[in-house]
Amino acid sequence: MGEARPRRRVLVAGLGDTGILTAIHLARHHNVVGVSVKPGLVSGQEVGSRIARPDQWARDYWIPFDRFRGLDRVRTVQGTLTALDAPARTVRIRLADDTEITESYDALVISTGVRNGFWRRPTLQSADQVNAEVAATHERLAAAGSVAVIGGGAAAVSSAANIAGTWPTTEVSLFFPGDRALPQHHPRVWQQVRERLVSLGVDVHPGHRAALPAGFTADRITDDPVEWSTGQAPVHADAVVWAIGAVRPNTDWLPPEILDDRGFVRVTADLRVHGHDNVFAVGDVAATDPLRNSARNRADRLLARNVEAMFRGKRLREYRPRHRRWGSVLGVQDDGLEVFAPNGSRFRFPAWSIESVLQPWIVRRGIYGGVRDRRA
Incomplete structure (x- = not known):
């Protein structure tokens, strides 16, 4: 041995x-x-x-x-x-x-x-504090009649899609600075995800870059008007979700x-x-x-x-x-889970297979x- x-x-x-x-x-x-x-x-x-x-x-x-x-x-x-x-x-x-x-x-x-x-915050928390924080965010968005999601990455896109899918009567808008969201994914991914967003009723607004005040940290949901450095009129929403990749x-x-x-x-x-x-x-x-x-x-x-x-x-x-x-963008939906490969192709796990x-x-x-x- x-x-x-x-x-x-x-x-x-x-x-x-x-x-x-x-x-x-x-x-x-x-x-x-x-x-x-x-x-x-x-x-x-x-x-x-x-x-x-x-x-x-x-x-x-x-x-x-x-x-x-x-x-x-x-x-x-x-x-x-x-x-x-x-x-x-x-x-x-x-x-x-x-x-x-x-x-x-x-x-x-x-x-x-x-x-x-x-x-994603490096705060020391107990299990009860984690549960309370997750519940408070959900309740805040459930009470909102309109939600603006700021950002063009997967977190922003996923937030907009899931809010719209869960609360169909909520007005959901997605704002991002480029011509397309998901710029680090294959272009084909955004084409497919955009179709899903539109089908859920999300208003998609390219070319909007938020003007951030000095000292602003995107670590909370706000309700102040969002102003743009790209010249558009300010946007008002009951809840503003910041997912700007900061x-x-x-x-x-x-x-x-x-x-x-x-x-x-x-x-x-x-x-x-x-x-x-x-x-x-x-x-x-x-x-x-x-x-x-x-x-x-x-x-x-x-x-x-x-x-x-x-x-x-x-x-x-x-x-x-x-x-x-690569990977999932929207997470599990009613019809299953879509996973995107680096080349933009997608594979769907049907809903029955998730659990x-x-x-x-x-x-x-x-x-x-x-x-x-x-x-x-």
Whole structure:
């Protein structure tokens, strides 16, 4: 029999979609500690479903950590990361009671993601606070007679479609600066999604760029008139959903020398942080490519292999990014789920297959390695 490999301590900073998957892979061979400001996976995916159908969204995208079978071997710490001491191989974490602790590591994985709009904020929250925030957003939009969605990315398009589909009598308008929305997707995707928006009654307004006042942060729903730097008359709505792509990385706790000029973590092709052989970064926080799409292209498995290769002194593999966004845009609808490939072609999961095949077998079992039922 071969000699057993030593179990090293790996700290995964950030337990969003990518961090959880990375931690699950690493825990098969190492002692893993995961740090998160939330008490479970509170995904930034499918914001349209989150605001329009929160119960359905929560079933698949708000999952306490103890329901993931693959995290049984991971020790989770709920707190806010405050500092990294790379020479000492430690991080500092502030807990909910405002005390601070230190955690050491042999390898560090940075997957703290980004803040973006009201649905991605690095705030320390209990389960009750997460539930209250999701419910409050839904109730605010349910009471609105008119909604303006500002932005041209998938979050904006999804929000407009799902609001219109859930509340057919609500006047929903989508405003974006370019000639088309979804500029990082294949042009064919916007053509198909636009048809769906129009069929739902969404008023589509290209060529509108919002004039943002000094200090404005797009992290809440507003009701003030929206003014435009492109010359159009101000727009009034009962609720204004801001999904303008004002992405900011959650890297305040990291030393500036490992960050690029926008605050994202600089990485080499093998996902290691520049100048630190035992520190890696993955997901939206990692400056892998212009789209920073390692999270969407399942780089979690590659990263886990590279951490193991680093420990064993073997060659690390390089991450090869895609050059277009792909995947779901609108989320699950009454007629199923459409998924778009990088070349713009689409595949539909029929409605009956979502809860009988896609979620239980492909996602919960195949991707996450098992997710316990809520009643367990």
